Amino acid sequence: MRRRAKLQTVVNLLAPFLGLILVLVLFSSMPDVQSRFLRVANLKSVATQSVIVALGALGMTLVIIGGGIDLSAASNIALSSVITAYGINAGLPPLLAVLLGILTGGVVGFVNGALITRLRLVPFIITMGMMGIARGVAKWIANNQKIDAPLTWVNELMAKSPHPPWLILAPGVWLMIVLAAATAVLLRYTVFGRHVFAIGSNEAAARLCGVRTNRAKIIFYTLAGLFCGLSGVMEFSRLTVGDPTVAVGLELDIIAAVVIGGGSLSGGEGSILGSMIGVFIMAFLRNGCTMMGWPNYIQEIIIGVIIVAAVSLDQVRHRRPT
Amino acid sequence: MTSAPAAVPALEMRGVTKHFGATVALEAVDFILRPGDVHALLGENGAGKSTLVKILSGALRADRGEMRLDGRPYHPADPLHGRRSGVSMIYQELNLAPHLTVEENVVLGTEVHAGGFLKRQDVRKRIKDTLDFLHHPEIALDSPVRRLSVGARQIVEICRAIMDKARILVMDEPTSSLTREDTERLFEVIGKLKTEGVSIIYISHFLEEVREVADAYTVLRDGRNVGSGRMAGTTLDEIIQLMVGRTIADLFPRLEHKRGKVALSLNSLKGRRMAGPVDFELHRGEIFGLAGLIGSGRTETLRTIFGLDAREDGLVEIEGIKALKVKPWHMISLGAGLLSEDRQGEGLALSRSLTDNITLSRLRPYRKFGFLSLRKRSQAARQWMGELKIKAQGSGQAVANLSGGNQQKAALARLLHQDADVLLLDEPTRGIDVLSKAQIYEWMSRLAGRGKGILFVSSYFPELLGVCDRIAVFFRGQVVDVRPAAAWSDESMMAAATTGRA
Numbered sequence: 001m002r003r004r005a006k007l008q009t010v011v012n013l014l015a016p017f018l019g020l021i022l023v024l025v026l027f028s029s030m031p032d033v034q035s036r037f038l039r040v041a042n043l044k045s046v047a048t049q050s051v052i053v054a055l056g057a058l059g060m061t062l063v064i065i066g067g068g069i070d071l072s073a074a075s076n077i078a079l080s081s082v083i084t085a086y087g088i089n090a091g092l093p094p095l096l097a098v099l100l101g102i103l104t105g106g107v108v109g110f111v112n113g114a115l116i117t118r119l120r121l122v123p124f125i126i127t128m129g130m131m132g133i134a135r136g137v138a139k140w141i142a143n144n145q146k147i148d149a150p151l152t153w154v155n156e157l158m159a160k161s162p163h164p165p166w167l168i169l170a171p172g173v174w175l176m177i178v179l180a181a182a183t184a185v186l187l188r189y190t191v192f193g194r195h196v197f198a199i200g201s202n203e204a205a206a207r208l209c210g211v212r213t214n215r216a217k218i219i220f221y222t223l224a225g226l227f228c229g230l231s232g233v234m235e236f237s238r239l240t241v242g243d244p245t246v247a248v249g250l251e252l253d254i255i256a257a258v259v260i261g262g263g264s265l266s267g268g269e270g271s272i273l274g275s276m277i278g279v280f281i282m283a284f285l286r287n288g289c290t291m292m293g294w295p296n297y298i299q300e301i302i303i304g305v306i307i308v309a310a311v312s313l314d315q316v317r318h319r320r321p322t
Numbered sequence: 323m324t325s326a327p328a329a330v331p332a333l334e335m336r337g338v339t340k341h342f343g344a345t346v347a348l349e350a351v352d353f354i355l356r357p358g359d360v361h362a363l364l365g366e367n368g369a370g371k372s373t374l375v376k377i378l379s380g381a382l383r384a385d386r387g388e389m390r391l392d393g394r395p396y397h398p399a400d401p402l403h404g405r406r407s408g409v410s411m412i413y414q415e416l417n418l419a420p421h422l423t424v425e426e427n428v429v430l431g432t433e434v435h436a437g438g439f440l441k442r443q444d445v446r447k448r449i450k451d452t453l454d455f456l457h458h459p460e461i462a463l464d465s466p467v468r469r470l471s472v473g474a475r476q477i478v479e480i481c482r483a484i485m486d487k488a489r490i491l492v493m494d495e496p497t498s499s500l501t502r503e504d505t506e507r508l509f510e511v512i513g514k515l516k517t518e519g520v521s522i523i524y525i526s527h528f529l530e531e532v533r534e535v536a537d538a539y540t541v542l543r544d545g546r547n548v549g550s551g552r553m554a555g556t557t558l559d560e561i562i563q564l565m566v567g568r569t570i571a572d573l574f575p576r577l578e579h580k581r582g583k584v585a586l587s588l589n590s591l592k593g594r595r596m597a598g599p600v601d602f603e604l605h606r607g608e609i610f611g612l613a614g615l616i617g618s619g620r621t622e623t624l625r626t627i628f629g630l631d632a633r634e635d636g637l638v639e640i641e642g643i644k645a646l647k648v649k650p651w652h653m654i655s656l657g658a659g660l661l662s663e664d665r666q667g668e669g670l671a672l673s674r675s676l677t678d679n680i681t682l683s684r685l686r687p688y689r690k691f692g693f694l695s696l697r698k699r700s701q702a703a704r705q706w707m708g709e710l711k712i713k714a715q716g717s718g719q720a721v722a723n724l725s726g727g728n729q730q731k732a733a734l735a736r737l738l739h740q741d742a743d744v745l746l747l748d749e750p751t752r753g754i755d756v757l758s759k760a761q762i763y764e765w766m767s768r769l770a771g772r773g774k775g776i777l778f779v780s781s782y783f784p785e786l787l788g789v790c791d792r793i794a795v796f797f798r799g800q801v802v803d804v805r806p807a808a809a810w811s812d813e814s815m816m817a818a819a820t821t822g823r824a
Binding site: 192194197206 | 401402405417418420426427432433
């Protein structure tokens with residue numbers, strides 16, 4: 001019994017990595033791409049491409065563990081990127097513009113959380129509404145165009161060859177790694193993190209035990225918004241313009257990453273490590289498919305299959321002990 | 323804790339009144355709980371028991387009346403306040419987060435921390451000690467609660483209450499999903515708590531158990547306290563009379579029924595989740611009881627018969643016709659009907675109307691060119707509601723808003739409407755009030771009189787003995803023995819169910 005429990009833990013720990021390893025092995029064994037796929041330059045580029053989805057996934061992991069969902073994530077990223085561009089374009093110091101962009105994301109998240117807890121409506125509906133609202137506001141502010149902004153240090157954040165070369169990876173990638181670690185610690189070692197799990201697992205029980213569920217929800221939706229804000233800044237940094245039509249449908253990629261990483265849409269389950277692996281599984285798949293010269297639709301089909309396969313494997317894993 | 327003079331009650335509720343709109347939930351209820359007492363709170367569903375304990379816990383606020391804890395005024399603002407004041411609830415639906423571990427659940431809401439970061443060492447020691455005190459050292463702190471048995475989960479809740487320094491513990495139907503063995507262990511725990519001076523309010527529909535565990539009782543009817551007293555010197559009949567407001571002439575009404583030809587026969591039936599092959603025959607006009615502990619394979623047998631679980635081996639025949647497909651729709655077409663033990667989870671579509679629920683398994687009569695005649699359908703539903711005395715505002719009312727007893731009657735009405743010849747009833751009286759129980763027993767008897775065959779799974783032996791013609795006792799997935807009900811007793815059934823020897 002004990003040994004089985006231990007084996008179970010090992011399997012649970014390894015399972016998410018297996019998918020990633022599988023994808024890596026698959027592409028590095030393809031004769032056409034094996035020479036290029038695992039090259040440092042390619043790895044760096046995959047890491048940089050992952051930053052935007054990864055930052056969104058950090059917040060989404062909190063929300064999904066807490067039993068919610070945030071469909072407004074991608075619109076929020078677009079809005080934040082537009083705000084950042086607008087700020088820089090208007091002559092604000094870049095740092096202030098960046099903070100403004102992040103804050104915008106936080107405000108959107110806060111409004112999500114406040115509406116969900118005050119109106120007592122399901123998060124799906126509220127954030128679906130917010131998806132439209134944030135996207136609309138972004139287009140409005142940008143006057144339905146791209147906002148050009150002068151190049152500043154902000155655009156270095158996502159540079160594939162970072163300015164001081166000893167950084168090796170783009171500053172945005174480092175930021176992603178540090179924030180992922182911090183969020184993992186937040187979830188595992190703090191009272192707040194445990195309350196997020198409790199709310200997602202059984203909200204009524206959590207409330208009865210004195211957990212301030214509404215406050216916790218507003219906090220994690222706001223955190224998710226702040227992560228989207230930062231992700232929007234990275235989007236701006238990459239594009240060098242504020243584009244209100246960017247990242248359409250990206251919320252589904254973000255949710256998919258969390259779900260592939262073991263997050264349960266009914267709440268109570270998920271991990272930062274898992275979600276990050278989910279992000280990289282999808283990033284390497286995209287990258288590998290592109291190298292193979294496979295058309296876009298093949299990627300879409302493969303990723304669709306991966307989502308279904310990952311979640312059904314997860315089900316099997318959970319069902320076994322009972 | 324024993325130093326408090328006996329005159330000061332642990333809890334004193336005076337003139338507690340609560341109205342919901344025009345509905346009177348509680349009217350000037352007095353309730354006195356002595357320290358260290360187990361006080362049974364009895365009454366039919368809807369009598370006001372849960373309203374009373376919700377007011378006590380702080381989940382609801384009384385319109386009028388006052389409460390005192392150990393003589394001091396007590397006005398809880400919310401459940402957390404109640405909990406901090408020493409009033410803990412152990413609910414029927416367990417209040418645990420299934421994904422969290424035992425430790426995480428016990429400390430939920432009261433985590434010890436430094437600057438938001440958790441500090442776990444001391445707490446773990448204290449939880450371990452408390453579980454030892456409760457004689458359940460086998461419960462592992464790091465095990466997710468969803469992996470635990472129902473009995474163990476309850477112990478986790480009690481552990482949480484004790485660590486909260488609860489003075490008053492409210493247990494709402496604590497044994498309704500426990501095995502007999504777990505129930506005994508729970509009673510031991512209750513005994514230990516009493517020695518610590520903890521007072522317990524014990525809500526249960528199992529009156530025999532109440533007599534075993536309670537020191538005092540209070541009966542509510544229609545929101546009023548209709549009688550309180552010491553358990554010693556009171557008979558169950560007196561209590562039942564208080565509960566229903568009149569004597570139930572016979573809790574187990576028996577209408578004449580005669581055993582006919584074989585309705586259902588199992589030949590070495592073995593299902594995916596069944597431990598062993600099972601053989602028996604059910605006749606028309608017969609009520610056949612399946613007794614045993616929870617997990618002894620009775621539910622699995624019913625589910626395999628009905629095609630809900632995969633069949634691995636063996637044969638099911640209804641009226642001599644072999645069931646070829648292991649699918650519920652096929653079994654229904656052969657004349658079988660199942661009433662699930664999980665009324666809310668799978669027995670009923672809670673958000674749908676009574677009409678929808680009652681007619682779902684047989685919509686054919688209302689079909690014309692592929693369209694449903696809604697009028698005829700609700701007429702039929704109303705007819706069955708009348709027959710079964712289902713109390714509701716109308717056939718369009720959502721089942722979720724009905725009391726447990728009425729929900730169960732709606733589930734039974736579906737089988738009647740379906741006109742099933744073989745009724746598979748899994749715990750049909752669990753968690754419902756005495757009057758509804760008596761009505762369901764009467765219907766079972768009436769159906770047998772109409773030539774239906776009834777398989778009746780129950781963990782409550784007295785009702786099996788009172789209602790059944792024959793009873794099979796299960797032990798670890800196997801039938802130990804089949805005898806006429808008159809040849810069984812409470813003791814012999816318990817012996818067979820716990821030892822596997824007849």
